[in-house]
Amino acid sequence: MENGKFIRLENVSKAYPVRGGFHQVFKNINLQINYGDKIGILGRNGSGKTTLIKILGGVTKAKGNIVRNMKASWPIAFQGGFQGSLTGFDNMRFICRLYGEQWQDKVVFVKEFAELGKYFYEPVKTYSAGMRARLAFAISFVVEFDCYLIDEVLAVGDSRFKRKCNEELFIKRKDRSFIIASHQPTGIQTYANRFFVLHNGEFLEFDRFGEAWNFYDKNRV
């Protein structure tokens, strides 16, 4: 997929201030993601996966240089931006307005994909966790991106809904880039073609999924 689109991290480091100094999350990450790359990142809780996703998405600042030449999504199925007293419909319209999409073109898709029925027009705070997740997934497909950021969300919903999401992401948009961060093997094994492990602040690339998994598994405990 040669269209010259990429995101490049050059010597990117991130440290958070903690009491009595800094907690170094990772140091000197170098990574070029080309259009079409499917990046899988394995890492334990707290290894910095989410931080890295946030840096790639341009949400968090970091030390080092980031060359951004490709439109990255917000984390797929991200629910933090929901306003609880707004309806699913209102939340969808907000995202459409924000990204300059016509909501009239999207409403049918979102309503059907999220399977909320008449709850689509009820406040989000009345939703169950599953309903919120479904709405968040549906809204994620309202805007088209070059690169999708997927942070531990592939396990949402029942198996039928999971299939629907996977189809929407990995089949309908199979030419795009994906960055999948997870502590579980399944999604990465199935959909990634480049394999990384975040371990003790180091970012290591492996040629094959098996090697990455073995390394991760060995260092897990």
Place this chain on the structure above:
Amino acid sequence: MNDIVELWKSLKIQWRVIYALMMREIITRYGRENLGFLWVFLEPALFTGGIAFLWSYVSFRFYERAEFSLAAFVLTGWIAGKLWMITAGKTMAGVEANTALFYHRNIKPIDLMISRIILELCGVTGAFIVVSLFFIFIEVITPPVNYSYLTLGWYLMAWFAFNLAIFIASLDIMTDLVRKVWPIFSLTLFISSGTFYLVQWLPDSVKPYALLLPTVHNIEMIRYGYWGPVFTPYFDASYSFLFNLFFMLIALTLQRISIKKLEID
């Protein structure tokens, strides 16, 4: 030429973002049914209207020497003071409550701030107009005498509100202390800003200190515009203007610094 095109494009995007944020907030606060958007004006109008009525009865004795109606005194002082107080307070709270929105990369803190500022300025200004019209209609006050001073004073106060809102909302991103100090600070400024007095009533030795506050100039200007020369106004529009200009510079600089400090969970 290309730069201008780029700038125009990014301004259009920024306006789109601000508009989306404003709509979101309006629907959140007032719902899509009933009076909806009208509440932006009606809420502060009912509040200040109530205060004005209450106050005009309670404090009648104290102000009875005055040459103007008490309602006019409350109306001009209270709502003009609330213009910056509400704007700054709600802007600060609005940024804090919505940091999750920064996951959408085209939303910057300044967009959230500006969307809130526009909403609150419109709301309070609308309230000022609604309550004014109502009081004029029931003949408690007479219509404004000089619209240029009234508008100029109001405009300078709105500009001050804009600066203060950006200033404290940015400071709030950097330190939690602001939230604790704000109620004390805002109330002190509100009380010293001429809501409850005219500068002509102050002893000569105190006047220069009161006139250090641009808010005092603005309220005097607004009252002079409303009532005309029934009292001796003390104001200097250029002082208020320069103060605002300088304040805006500081506020916007602080805003830029605060972006670096912003951490999103």
